[in-house]
Amino acid sequence: MSDRSPGCDRRISRQRRLSWCEPFSGEYDEEALKNVIRKMRLLSFPNSGSITPRSESEPESETPSNPSPLSALPDCTALLSDELLVKVFERISERKQLLSNSLVCKRWCSLCGRLIESIRLLDWEFLESGRLAYRFPNLVDVNILPASIRFERNSGILLSTESFGVYLNSSVLENDGSFVRKLDILPSERIDGGVRILSEGCKNLRKISLMNVGEEGLTFLATECEMLQEMELHNCGDFALRGIHRFQNLQILKLVGRLSGVYASIVSDIGMTILAQGCRRLLKLELMGCEGSFDGIKAIGMCCEMLAELTICSHRMEGGWLSALSYCKNLKILRIKLCKYIDDNPGLDEHLRSCPMLEELHLSRCQLRFKHGVRSLFLVCRAITGLVVEDCWGLDNGIFAAAIICRGMRFLSLEGCSLLTAQGLESVILSWDELERLKVVSCNKVRDSEITPELAQVFSGLKEFKWRPDSRSMLSAGLVGTGIRQSGGRSFKRH
Structure with a gap:
């Protein structure tokens, strides 16, 4: 009669069990693992056009001796239809990411190419070969x-x-x-x-x-x-x-x-x-x-x-x-x-x-x-x-x-007019009764000190006004007595 108790036998048997994380030993164990991997790949790629799984009838010489761990992993996206995968790619807003995805495999390259609508061609031979229209x-x-x-x-x-x-x-x-x-x-x-x-x-x-x-x-x-x-x-x-x-x-x-x-x-x-x-x-x-x-x-x-x-x-x-x-x-x-x-x-x-x-x-x-x-x-x-x-x-x-002949003027924009002065601007603007918007930028000869009360009054009635004739302009010297920038008067913001 053995001195081992039933509890000891159960503990020994549990210790001898191998987990999936432990390496297999022996020729029989390695062959079983290869068969398992083949079965998984056959189930993972039933209808894939770009990746063909190996069959059990293939000779062992065609199987690499040291397969890469990544090559044994199943491609989960192969179970998705092309239409569904394209809808996923359409959610990508950045074009650079879409181009990166096209480098994953031939199938992704073809599907991502369907979403490209604009291109600037640099290689004429790429067009002549027909690859541009195909891609x-x-x-x-x-x-x-x-x-x-x-x-x-x-x-x-x-x-x-x-x-x-x-x-x-x-x-x-x-x-x-x-x-x-x-x-x-x-x-x-x-x-x-x-x-x-x-x-x-x-x-x-x-x-x-x-x-x-x-x-x-x-x-x-x-x-x-x-x-x-x-x-x-x-x-x-x-x-x-x-x-x-x-x-x-x-x-x-x-x-x-x-x-x-x-x-x-x-x-x-x-x-x-x-x-x-x-x-x-x-x-x-x-x-x-x-x-x-x-x-x-x-x-x-x-x-x-x-x-x-x-x-x-x-x-x-x-x-x-x-x-x-x-x-x-x-x-x-x-x-x-x-x-x-x-x-x-x-x-x-x-x-x-x-x-x-x-x-x-x-x-x-x-x-x-x-x-x-x-x-x-x-x-x-x-x-x-x-x-x-x-x-x-x-x-x-x-x-x-x-330009004084244009009586119905409503919008005037002057930028970079270095020869125009405030007097020339006033002589035309005062004749435009319907002027609503005015923009004066980088006109260095237009001085704030030359703005008359009549011209300032026109400015105060505008719906849109941008005044920056030069970097030192503050639009203050010519506004004395107009009521602008005073308590209870109209003010306008310098942009």
């Missing part, structure tokens, strides 16, 4: 401008413009004053081929930016992407625009004919007429570096009857184009930017009819030295209720006095 099938906004110029990837010289940035060649100073050589811009035939591949794979495009595209590329893009609404064209000549008439829903267009230091193409009255006849539903149009005259602007005004916003930037137009603005019957906002002159020969005043529906005029970084051109501009825009002038050189008291 991002739901693109809405595509900018292929940077990839249209060959550049050195390791260059430390970056040319940045409003629309794109490109790294420059080390021999940039040898290009006859141009930052980009002509041979560095991809030929039109290659651009057309890439646009065809893109339009075939991404038919839901709403916005696109192109450079040096030809008539064939525009025609094919219009045929495949019928919902395209916004387009930006660079370095396109007159006759390349013949393919633009097929865009039935195009509403916003930016046409850049010449970009100083980068490229120079010719967009004249011929191109503007082709554009006007082909895009009759335009709401916004920007002409940058374009040549033209009265005829081109007239064609746009007569054909594009829905045009509400027109931007003229760095124009090289002939004299007399201002008088053609009166044909834009529904134009509400006119922007003139980066122009060395407004109109060097606007013609007689009796030929300058006003735009009937025009509400706002924006002048930004223009040279306003020539009084005759500026005066003609205000005659055409005399129906406006808002005027914005930013960093325009040459706007002195005499030239600003031409």
